[in-house]
Amino acid sequence: MLKRSFMAILCGVIAAVGLSATTTVTAASAAPSCANVEVLFARGTAEPAPPVGLTGLSFGQALRGALPGKSVVVRGVNYPASANFRDRIGLAQTVINGVKDTQNRITFLARTCPQTRIVLGGYSQGAVVAGYAIAPRVTLPAQYRGSAPTPLPASVARNVAAVVLFAPPSARFLRDAQAPAIEVGPLYQGKTIRYCIAGDTICNGAPLGQPNGLHVLYAVNGDTVNAAGRVAARI
Template identity: 60%
Template sequence: MFARGTIEPAPPLGLTGLSFVEAVRSQLPGKSVAAYGVPYPASDQFGNRLKFARTVADGVRTTQNRVKYLSAKCPGTKVVLGGYSQGAVVAGYAVHAGLDLPAQYAAYDRFVPPPLPASLSRNVAAIVFFGAPSDRFITDIGAPPVRVSTPYRGKTVRYCVAGDTICDGSPVGGPNALHTLYSVNGMTLDAARFIARRA
């Protein structure tokens, strides 16, 4: 299950998601690997905080509902959550430890999905973030940082290209060219190997 980045081409998985899924398949020969791209807008409307918050919240709810559905209907299935850039925030918020909005955004609290039940962690094999916005970046735009809850924390791996200004702690701003490399720089394969060890 993968959430694409902001206006990333090739929806619903996006280029990074497509690369990631193929890498996972290459590391799990003989096993069935089904891909699910989270259908959310991956909006670039950062100036409209309410609209942007709603699109992210919709992606989080869709991700959580899919995990719940698979856990109930296919309890033996191992779920992998992944996301690139904004999609990594969606995947991270799906397994959050509690989202505390800044006081000035308290009116948006009703859009915050509750945490995914800890009991479902047995169905989630791994969580992978590519180019996830840093805590500084997220805080600068007025959102709570991604805090993965304890049952999922040990299953989570993050990838950040050195110098990628979205994930390296730089002040908020547009992405640089390094932020676009995750689908081609070998990190999706490294993540697939992490998953294969847990499958």
Template identity: 60%
Template structure:
């Protein structure tokens, strides 16, 4: 299975490079019309945006001719060290803090910029917690409560026009690993869409296990273009 994933990953890297070109850079000094804040998946190729994020931002740009669209890659480790639970927790928390910091800075400095939040796999967890109305820890983790990021300020909510989650871990997956629910806050639910390829064990409700080959196809199966159309209808 590892060999299959490596082959698929290499193939996707080549196809994505041909189809979408180089990864978009973070916003320049001037304020763009739209900024996509995207968190890549666990150890995903194509850092810092990841293959899925690169494909998505390029697709959004294609659906908004005449508008400036930039991508902001969330600065976080996207750790694959699943033998160290604290490493994974800290990875996700780093992503949430950076995402929220970027959102609040944009809302303050670029009031006319429409914000889109997105993520793939572990990055979808980051995006969901970023937009959460409150992350609730299990009793056994209460000693970490002080480290949990607060919800975004209410004033920034109207600036966030859409949220897109690719392969967000299912409720079953999240429960099996003892993590808090990844539901976005109620003010964002009408602006959020998610994608799960049938049979992708990370997001389809299967018990926790190693991701399968379907989990790495989101950058090339058409979902990023469909998600871009979703965004274009809301900015």
């Protein structure tokens, strides 16, 4: 019953957001251009509208509206947002690959487009990717340790205007999943905004479990608009 209602809500969210904005979204590996602002967004687990996902599309649209006269490019992190939780090692590797892709893009932009203001974002599993990308360290279990991402150079922090995490899995949720908690590095703490709908069991500290219907509402509940306003004030 929960799964059925969850899917019904998700379908409603897809209809509400619409997919017309996908024409303005490119993958993180696309040819570079120096926009005023680049949003680098990691979508949630199996979230529709890849590579950015519904939440990223909604946030990107809102940020464009909040920054009239500025060019805003929205790019999706190159990772599959896999839902294959039975293959823990494979899933962990896809997250690590997403973290490295995020860090590579930030470093690349800081070097080649130093005037571009970078906005890093992520939803759900994507918030883990974004959070790990700006962590001072990611301490992984022994079987993954050789693949652990290295911290970003401190010099690129000034290029990152803001970090927005929608429904970031709580420390308890990640601990139950045998994954490290999201630890935002000191250079990014004052730039980081987190959103968690009250009752969303992914981010509210509940034990590991399936998401409820509240977890898919970030694209339509006003949080992306609120986040865009707060981010625009930092650009």
